[in-house]
Amino acid sequence: MHVNLYTRQPIVSKACFLTIGLFLLSVACFAQRLAERDMNVYTVVEKQPEFPGGIGALMEYLKTSVQYPPEAKKAKIKDRLFVSFIVELDGSRTDITVLKGLGYGCDEEAMRVVRAMPCWEPGSQSGRLIRVKYNLPILFGTDYPKVKVRYRGLPTFAG
Structure with a gap:
């Protein structure tokens, strides 16, 4: 884990943000697909x-x-x-x-x-x-x- 030398707080890597963002995006897309499928007549x-x-x-x-x-x-x-x-x-x-x-x-x-x-x-x-x-x-x-x-x-x- 990387630590910022000035504030002594851990630095969250870009990979972690990217992973969380992709996960949230995939959940939103999946939920939208289910809603569209239920509305078909x-x-x-x-x-x-x-x-x-x-x-x-x-x-x-x-x-x-x-x-x-x-x-x-x-x-x-x-x-x-x-x-x-x-x-x-x-x-x-x-x-x-x-x-x-x-x-x-x-x-x-x-x-x-x-x-x-x-x-x-x-x-x-x-x-x-x-x-x-x-x-x-x-x-x-x-x-x-x-x-x-x-x-x-x-x-x-x-x-």
């Missing part, structure tokens, strides 16, 4: 987000929760609209927007129903949870089809 993933209970439970929820607005009933609106939202890492929904609206109070009703949904199971890619954009059709004035799920997940093959 995907549309095609290995495991799509899922409503609790599956697609059948989602259809049942929509049947019981969607209330046909009186203005739409009076105008005899019978169509579907599409709502887009992001399923977050904790299963909550954010960024709720109507893609193809119908008007007559249907857009507001669709957004109300999506906001009131229970938390979804988030999507995943390569074993880690990710944010996924989901587009959901909501029907007004028509019945939802009956959905029967015959298998759960993708088939696996040997080899």
Whole structure:
């Protein structure tokens, strides 16, 4: 260790400062890369987000929760609209927007129903949870089809 002869204090070498500076810089860069990765929103993933209970439970929820607005009933609106939202890492929904609206109070009703949904199971890619954009059709004035799920997940093959 080098000592300054006038003050009798140790002299910290330039190499020590350089090492500490590079370490702090690498930590900051690594943290920034993680934050950027978490903010990505995907549309095609290995495991799509899922409503609790599956697609059948989602259809049942929509049947019981969607209330046909009186203005739409009076105008005899019978169509579907599409709502887009992001399923977050904790299963909550954010960024709720109507893609193809119908008007007559249907857009507001669709957004109300999506906001009131229970938390979804988030999507995943390569074993880690990710944010996924989901587009959901909501029907007004028509019945939802009956959905029967015959298998759960993708088939696996040997080899």
